[in-house]
Amino acid sequence: MEFYGKAIDMKRRIRNEEGFTLLEVMTSMLIMVFSLLMLLHMAMIALDGNRWSSKTTSCAQVMQQKLEELRNVTEPESGQDSIGEFSRSWTVTTVGTHLRQVEITTTWVSPDSLAQSNTITTLIKTNAI
Numbered sequence: 001m002e003f004y005g006k007a008i009d010m011k012r013r014i015r016n017e018e019g020f021t022l023l024e025v026m027t028s029m030l031i032m033v034f035s036l037l038m039l040l041h042m043a044m045i046a047l048d049g050n051r052w053s054s055k056t057t058s059c060a061q062v063m064q065q066k067l068e069e070l071r072n073v074t075e076p077e078s079g080q081d082s083i084g085e086f087s088r089s090w091t092v093t094t095v096g097t098h099l100r101q102v103e104i105t106t107t108w109v110s111p112d113s114l115a116q117s118n119t120i121t122t123l124i125k126t127n128a129i
Helices: 002-016 022-071
Strands: 079-083 086-096 099-109 115-125
Touching: 022 086, 022 099, 022 115
Parallel strands: none
Antiparallel strands: 079 086, 086 099, 099 115
């Protein structure tokens, strides 16, 4: 009989339980909105990072391309040019009889209108005397 009494108490307890209050629902919605805003902010930061990474990689490729061109020239000379949205300049300095120091600087304008640049410096061997 005692088991039967516990079952009745459980039914009463279930019937007497109330649902969520308006305050609980509003609080949970506020937490959810705040969390979604934080996720949106993180996504925007990730997109900016991807854009910066893409430009930096393209810049490195443009510099590498010019370096390969200068390695294939008998007597490399300083100069400058533009390729796409990148402006590049290079300085060739004689270090030794068959050794040249090459410094290549590439600049571009970021989406927030700031000038960005990358520079590489290396030594190349030439056949010129």
